[in-house]
Amino acid sequence: MKYDSVIVGALETNCYLVYCQKTLECAIIDPGAEPEKILRLIAHKGLKPVVLINTHGHVDHVGANRDIKDRFDIPLCIHRADSPMLESVLQSELSFFLGAKESPPPDKFLEEGDEIQIGNISLSVIHTPGHSPGSVSLLSDAVLFSGDTLFYGGVGRTDLPGGSWVELERVIREKIFTLPEDTVVLPGHGPTTTISQETKFNPFIQ
Ligand SMILES: [Fe+2]
Numbered sequence: 001m002k003y004d005s006v007i008v009g010a011l012e013t014n015c016y017l018v019y020c021q022k023t024l025e026c027a028i029i030d031p032g033a034e035p036e037k038i039l040r041l042i043a044h045k046g047l048k049p050v051v052l053i054n055t056h057g058h059v060d061h062v063g064a065n066r067d068i069k070d071r072f073d074i075p076l077c078i079h080r081a082d083s084p085m086l087e088s089v090l091q092s093e094l095s096f097f098l099g100a101k102e103s104p105p106p107d108k109f110l111e112e113g114d115e116i117q118i119g120n121i122s123l124s125v126i127h128t129p130g131h132s133p134g135s136v137s138l139l140s141d142a143v144l145f146s147g148d149t150l151f152y153g154g155v156g157r158t159d160l161p162g163g164s165w166v167e168l169e170r171v172i173r174e175k176i177f178t179l180p181e182d183t184v185v186l187p188g189h190g191p192t193t194t195i196s197q198e199t200k201f202n203p204f205i206q
Pocket residue numbers: 056058131148
């Protein structure tokens with residue numbers, strides 16, 4: 001499994017390209033804004049997108065779904081619980097500020113335990129509600145794409161609609177901090193971290 005990333009939009013979302021080195025097939029995770037930047041990286045690497053995944057439905061993670069789908073006819077995947085957010089992308093001032101476009105509807109709902117095949121690699125879906133009810137994290141080898149659930153030294157906010165601190169804390173303790181210590185964590189915003197680093201030093205979950 002290989003990955004690359006590009007930071008997009010005013011909220012500096014990490015958009016990840018996860019790919020199979022052999023077939024160059026790739027997943028696009030969280031195209032939040034600035035589709036041209038994402039498309040440029042895909043072209044530069046010679047990647048062939050096969051799936052578009054939203055770790056959750058917030059506008060800064062889905063704002064470029066439309067442009068990506070227009071360019072590549074690939075399935076859009078999101079957890080069912082966050083799928084209604086795709087229909088209301090344009091209902092906030094933030095969307096306007098971020099230059100988000102209305103998202104196409106999802107093609108497939110992600111569920112706990114799903115395996116998404118990308119060439120010779122696969123991403124396992126872990127349902128990690130708390131930041132939003134349909135937040136998911138994606139695990140491949142020893143790398144976790146944590147969306148806005150866990151950050152370097154931080155956690156996702158829980159004060160937005162459908163958020164829950166109780167759930168977020170439980171999910172991080174039970175489903176994320178139980179992963180092997182050397183698992184690399186790639187969050188939806190900010191720098192990369194590891195499970196070891198966060199279990200020892202994350203001030204929010206101790
Ligand atoms: Fe978010």
